[in-house]
Amino acid sequence: MVELIDLVLLGMLAITALRVIFLKDLFAVVMLFGLYSFLSALIFVNLDAVDVAFTEAAVGAGISTVLMLGTLALTGRKEKANNHTALLPLLVVIITGAALIYGTLDMPPFGHPDNPAHQHVAPRYIEESPKEIGLPNMVTSVLASYRAFDTLGETAVVFAAAIGVLSLLGMPKPGGVAIDSGLKSHLVLRVVAKLVIPMTILFALYVQFHGDYGPGGGFQAGVIAAAAVILYALVFGLPLATHVVRPNFLKVLAALGVLIYAGTGVTSFFLGGNFLDYNVLASDPVVGQHIGIIVIEFGIGITVFAAMLGIFYGFAAQAERTNIQ
Amino acid sequence: MILEVISTILLILGAFFSLTGAIGLFRFPDFFTRVHAASVTDSIATILIITGLILRTDFDLVAVKLLFILIFLLLTSPTASHALAKSARHGGLLTLAEIRESKKGDND
Amino acid sequence: MLALAATSVAILSVMALALARALKADTVYDRILGVNMVGTKTALFIAIMGFLNGRPDFLDIAIVYALINFIGMIAVLRFFEYTASEPDEDTQEKSK
Numbered sequence: 215m216v217e218l219i220d221l222v223l224l225g226m227l228a229i230t231a232l233r234v235i236f237l238k239d240l241f242a243v244v245m246l247f248g249l250y251s252f253l254s255a256l257i258f259v260n261l262d263a264v265d266v267a268f269t270e271a272a273v274g275a276g277i278s279t280v281l282m283l284g285t286l287a288l289t290g291r292k293e294k295a296n297n298h299t300a301l302l303p304l305l306v307v308i309i310t311g312a313a314l315i316y317g318t319l320d321m322p323p324f325g326h327p328d329n330p331a332h333q334h335v336a337p338r339y340i341e342e343s344p345k346e347i348g349l350p351n352m353v354t355s356v357l358a359s360y361r362a363f364d365t366l367g368e369t370a371v372v373f374a375a376a377i378g379v380l381s382l383l384g385m386p387k388p389g390g391v392a393i394d395s396g397l398k399s400h401l402v403l404r405v406v407a408k409l410v411i412p413m414t415i416l417f418a419l420y421v422q423f424h425g426d427y428g429p430g431g432g433f434q435a436g437v438i439a440a441a442a443v444i445l446y447a448l449v450f451g452l453p454l455a456t457h458v459v460r461p462n463f464l465k466v467l468a469a470l471g472v473l474i475y476a477g478t479g480v481t482s483f484f485l486g487g488n489f490l491d492y493n494v495l496a497s498d499p500v501v502g503q504h505i506g507i508i509v510i511e512f513g514i515g516i517t518v519f520a521a522m523l524g525i526f527y528g529f530a531a532q533a534e535r536t537n538i539q
Numbered sequence: 540m541i542l543e544v545i546s547t548i549l550l551i552l553g554a555f556f557s558l559t560g561a562i563g564l565f566r567f568p569d570f571f572t573r574v575h576a577a578s579v580t581d582s583i584a585t586i587l588i589i590t591g592l593i594l595r596t597d598f599d600l601v602a603v604k605l606l607f608i609l610i611f612l613l614l615t616s617p618t619a620s621h622a623l624a625k626s627a628r629h630g631g632l633l634t635l636a637e638i639r640e641s642k643k644g645d646n647d
Numbered sequence: 648m649l650a651l652a653a654t655s656v657a658i659l660s661v662m663a664l665a666l667a668r669a670l671k672a673d674t675v676y677d678r679i680l681g682v683n684m685v686g687t688k689t690a691l692f693i694a695i696m697g698f699l700n701g702r703p704d705f706l707d708i709a710i711v712y713a714l715i716n717f718i719g720m721i722a723v724l725r726f727f728e729y730t731a732s733e734p735d736e737d738t739q740e741k742s743k
Contacts, residue, residue, distance in 0.1 A: 215652065215699075216700075219659065226662070226663060226666055229666070230666065239675075241675065241726070242678055245669070245679065245723060246669065246670070246682075248719050249666065249669060249685055252685065252686060259693055259696060259705060260696065262700075262702070264702075264704060264705065264708065268707070268708055268711060271712055275716075275719065276714075276715035276719060279719045280722045283726040286726065287726055397721075397725060397728065407721075410714075410717065417710060421707070428704045428707060429704055430707060434711075438711065441714065441715065441718050444718065444722075445718050445721060448721050448722055449725075
């Protein structure tokens with residue numbers, strides 16, 4: 215049953231990808247990319263990779279679609295005509311693809327317990343993490359404790375991406391000219407959006423603090439909270455949204471999240487442990503682990519929220535500026 | 540036992556309605572009738588299927604989450620369809636009847 | 648169990664049909680309609696999959712799907728109204 219569903223989903227994925235290649239209308243391409251993300255997230259769900267599916271659905275299908283639409287608003291929706299012959303690239307792709315398929319012939323059988331991936335560190339995580347960290351969701355244990363240093367790097371990457379985009383596009387100025395924006399004529403939409411936004415923020419908080427027990431965590435929660443404000447900006451216009459969450463406040467938040475994360479590491483230094491070693495944060499190592507994970511997840515959530523919303527603000531402000539001119 | 544029978548009936552009904560909606564997406568002649576097919580069956584299928592699933596839980600947190608999904612989908616899905624249809628209307632898309640009328644006008 | 652499996656197969660085929668509609672659409676609105684239908688049906692599909700596999704924490708993902716689908720839909724509409732209000736101004740400016 216599961217294999218059958220996987221095959222059907224993979225087929226749908228391949229057809230969508232082919233259609234994306236041959237479409238010239240970039241607007242349709244962006245929408246189909248959203249579908250592509252949805253389908254691949256479904257495959258992750260089917261493979262029991264719940265946390266990955268969560269991230270793919272929130273980031274890949276949600277925020278990426280919105281940001282790509284923002285880009286299209288700046289660049290126009292028609293693809294440039296391409297006059298180059300595609301013969302050489304096609305040859306390269308075919309050779310690479312053939313080599314990859316040849317490589318898969320030597321791969322160990324899918325999902326077999328003796329595979330190298332299940333022999334390296336995975337047994338230790340599975341056997342020791344309930345004793346050492348004591349969280350029901352093992353993904354959070356690995357992400358936030360065993361691999362905390364990697365995750366710090368990822369958070370720094372998100373922060374750096376936000377800095378990069380904002381230095382190119384610039385933040386909107388608060389209290390600027392209130393030009394006509396937002397979906398003014400859609401009355402039903404405005405009422406429903408007002409109902410949906412609080413529910414979304416509540417759900418984001420649930421994902422943030424329930425990440426220790428179920429799928430979710432700082433990354434997903436930050437994205438969902440940002441999506442709530444983005445929905446507000448889409449329906450009611452950018453000026454009102456910047457009034458609620460000020461761009462300068464976002465800049466502070468983005469830095470603050472990384473600072474909280476790194477600060478937790480430095481604190482464990484001063485208490486006599488290694489960098490990001492939460493055992494020393496409380497008298498009981500397991501309690502220390504819990505405190506450390508909650509604090510750094512909070513830091514991740516803040517940074518991701520601020521970075522995603524900041525990038526959206528950057529694109530939207532640029533689009534409105536070109537609209538005025 | 541009774542609950543399971545009811546749940547099975549609800550699930551099958553829901554599956555049936557969503558299938559009719561999908562067929563309507565292809566068989567109906569113009570965009571507005573297609574929106575109609577998609578959104579109406581969407582709502583009824585959501586209600587039936589989620590209710591059918593709720594009857595299979597132990598009425599704990601899972602049931603509450605399902606209820607949350609139900610409310611959420613019932614709020615957003617018709618709204619999205621409504622906004623889409625309104626947008627299409629704004630964009631100048633005509634219904635089949637209007638197209639026929641304008642053609643008649645041309646012939647006269 | 649059988650009812651759940653049958654429903655999941657039905658929803659999957661509805662998704663395939665809606666996907667076909669989204670891939671092969673006459674107007675851009677038809678495409679949006681197809682995409683939206685795939686989104687809502689995916690949320691239902693995940694909820695059913697959660698029951699089939701005995702993993703109720705799948706429901707969190709179904710909520711995210713419903714939410715993200717709505718926001719993506721609004722973003723698409725917003726973009727569409729934004730570009731449709733001045734269809735040719737940009738191209739005219741560039742050609743000058």
